[in-house]
Amino acid sequence: MTQTTRRPTLFLALVPVIFLTSLISINVFIFGDDSLSGSNQIVLILSAAVASVVAIRLGHKWTDLRAGIVKSIGSAMxxxxxxxxxxxxxxxxxxxxxxxxxxxxxxxxxxxxxxxxxxxxxxxxxxxxxxxxxxxxxxxxxxxxxxxxxxxxxxxxxxxxxxxxxxxxxxxxxxxxxxxxxxxxxxxxxxxxxxxxxxxxxxxxxxxxxxxxxxxxxxxxxxxxxxxxxxxxxxxxxxxxxxxxxxxxxxxxxxxxxxxxxxxxxxxxxxxxxxxxxxxxxxxxxxxxxxxxxxxxxxxxxxxxxxxxxxxxxxxxxxxxxxxxxxxxxxMLNTVWLIICAMIFGGVMESSGLLHRITESVIKLAHNTGSLVASTAGTCIFFNITASDQYLSIVVPGRMFADTYRERGLKPQNLSRTLEDSGTVTSVLVPWNTCGATQATVLGVPTLVFLPYCFFNIISPFMTILYAYLNIRISRYKSPEEAQKDVSLKV
Structure with missing residues (x-):
């Protein structure tokens, strides 16, 4: 992000996401199971275009956005x-x-x-x-x-x-x-x-x-x-x-x-x-x-x-x-097409700072351990939906919440567990996520058809949130000094 860029408002950061989810919903209603044959891919491209317009309006250069797209697609190769x-x-x-x-x-x-x-x-x-x-x-x-x-x-x-x-x-x-x-x-x-x-x-x-x-x-x-x-x-x-x-x-x-x-x-x-x-x-x-x-x-x-x-x-x-x-x-070509389009959207959202602005707002809502874990879980799921990538749903929330967990006296294993309970397992439940699209293609069963029966994947985020609110197996630092010693472990 250059010095000439402006910080997006939360509403502005949400515009591409609202556009994406609205058109995806329309596609599912109109095209049904056939929405992965092209219509969802086009929606992701259009959503990336909307995100690009927002980013350029905030002062970002197209060359920077393009670099973000290339990097994002490269991560999915x-x-x-x-x-x-x-x-x-x-x-x-x-x-x-x-x-x-x-x-x-x-x-x-x-x-x-x-x-x-x-x-x-x-x-x-x-x-x-x-x-x-x-x-x-x-x-x-x-x-x-x-x-x-x-x-x-x-x-x-x-x-x-x-x-x-x-x-x-x-x-x-x-x-x-x-x-x-x-x-x-x-x-x-x-x-x-x-x-x-x-x-x-x-x-x-x-x-x-x-x-x-x-x-x-x-x-x-x-x-x-x-x-x-x-x-x-x-x-x-x-x-x-x-x-x-x-x-x-x-x-x-x-x-x-x-x-x-x-x-x-x-x-x-x-x-x-x-x-x-x-x-x-x-x-x-x-x-x-x-x-x-x-x-x-x-x-x-x-x-x-x-x-x-x-x-x-x-x-x-x-x-x-x-x-x-x-x-x-x-x-597999339709799925490859979907992954590339999803990475284009995710690349623009991440390189422009729009995703960061959204998740930053989420952190402010976490007032106790239960709400912090719930916010982390929600952010992981949010990234699976918007960035369409399992790894981003772990990497970005992990980086964003690490300091907050430590500052609140929570050991990093609380965060790593939440990242997996909410990021790893819910990726397959999103039709346009790389995991959801891939497993649907491999099995020949649409994501929305198997989703209601993925009981483990559905239960896991709620289980980790329940443990946090009930204070079960929540590992804490004994002192701020002990927490400070762990800073060097963070990636």
């Missing part, structure tokens, strides 16, 4: 590349029979009564082991969705269970980027953060599991896709199903546990899926390529198409056919 790779991975895993194998074996060991609980727990364990909710949802989650559909369950309920578990693991795993980012921003160490976060996270996931169990017992015990034999026959009659196919997802999990970055891990998983297709599914290669001879050419065509284009596998069962289709990289 890893997420974009991961998203494209997930599209390719889903394609080769379908071609190689991995996802069908997961559905095949899953149908034989799960039933509707315990399925939602099992889906949540399994997703939590895998995400905890890998540190990645995105990888968990894109691999295991897609398979669980197929199993749940075969058992006759609505997509939204299945998606809610998968996402609840995946974000529990992502939030608690020491391998997760957000689990490392939150304590860094607040000024505490990783394992203090995880231990302190467990006090609110475990009750939240426990309540979610109880709700899923009740839903399974009361709703699905007598309303199931009762005869799964035709489904199993359709899968086994089309694919060569073998337990060896699980070596491919095991490889991806192993690589991530070994701290191999997500991009190369997903890349190797994609290649392993292609190799699996060559070894186990030559008949699927012929079907997808449309060639019965020259297998080497057919294999090249089928593998390439599975990575970048829409493919589907035909069986003798209509419902199974709906499970065995994927869009490859092409299927």
């Amino acid at each position: 890893t997420a974009i590349l991961i998203l494209l790779l997930i599209g390719s991975l889903a394609g080769t895993w379908l071609l190689g029979g991995i996802v069908p194998a997961m559905i095949y074996y899953g149908l034989q060991i799960l039933n509707p009564t315990i399925f939602l609980v099992a889906a949540c727990l399994v997703s939590a364990v895998v995400s905890l082991a890998t540190g990645s909710s995105w990888s968990t949802v894109a691999t295991l989650g897609v398979a669980l969705l197929g199993i749940g559909r075969a058992l006759g369950m609505p997509d939204g309920v299945i998606g809610g269970a998968i996402i609840s578990g995946a974000y529990f693991g992502d939030k608690m795993s020491p391998l997760s980027d957000t689990t490392n980012l939150a304590p860094a921003m607040a000024g505490t160490d990783l394992f203090t953060h995880i231990k302190y976060m467990a006090w609110t996270t475990i009750p939240s996931i426990s309540i979610a599991l109880i709700i899923f169990l009740i839903m399974g017992l009361r709703t699905y015990s007598g309303n199931v896709y009762s005869d799964i034999t035709p489904v199993l026959d359709a899968i086994s009659g089309t694919f060569n199903i073998s337990p060896f196919l699980f070596l491919v997802p095991a490889l991806v999990i192993f690589l991530i546990i070994r701290k191999v970055p997500a991009l190369p891990a997903l890349f190797f998983g994609t290649l392993a899926g292609a190799v699996s297709a060559l070894i186990f599914q030559p008949q699927i290669i012929q079907q997808v390529s449309g060639m019965d001879d020259r297998f080497h050419v057919a294999a090249y065509i089928a593998i390439m198409k599975s990575m970048y284009a829409d493919i589907s596998v035909n069986t003798n069962h209509e419902m199974v056919n709906s499970l065995l289709e994927t869009g490859g990289m092409r299927g």
